[in-house]
Amino acid sequence: MAQAVRIFWATLGSLALALAVMGVVLPLMPTVPFALLAAFCFARSSRRVHDWILNHRHLGPPIRNWQERRAIGRRAKWLATASFFGSVGIATVMALPPVAIAAQALCLACCAAFIWSRPDA
Structure with a gap:
């Protein structure tokens, strides 16, 4: 049973890592x-991969900032906010129903409020 749990966490961690790497090159990801x-996930399945992520020169610093101080970098906050506006703008240009745009804007405003309430890294 313990092996199945480790496989589950490793699979989920691999999927999340793949999405994180895609986010490096895709603008709104x-x-x-x-x-x-x-x-x-890797903290629960593979200490070696967990340590590799934490020591990675690009992925490691934001993870450590979050784990140690629950902090988000100022640049990341601005990029996230810009992507929120871009997302609502795209939905508006696509002429989505106003209720859908309003719901999206409300959710993204809540996300922005959370992001900006965190200390700067």
Whole structure:
């Protein structure tokens, strides 16, 4: 049973890591949330991969900032906020129903409020 649980966490961690790497090159795809999820999963399945993620020169610093101080970098906050506006803008240009745009805007405003309430890394 314990082996099945480790396989589950390793699979989920691998998927999250793949999404984090995609987020590095895709403009509206987030990187850090998926890297945080990957670190969480690998902490439960593979100490070696967990340590590799934490020591990675690009993925490691935001994860450590979050784990140590629950902090988000100022640049990341601005990029997230810009992507929120871009997302609502795209939905508006696509002429989605106003209720859908309003729901999206409300959810993203809540996300922005959370992000900006965290200390700067």
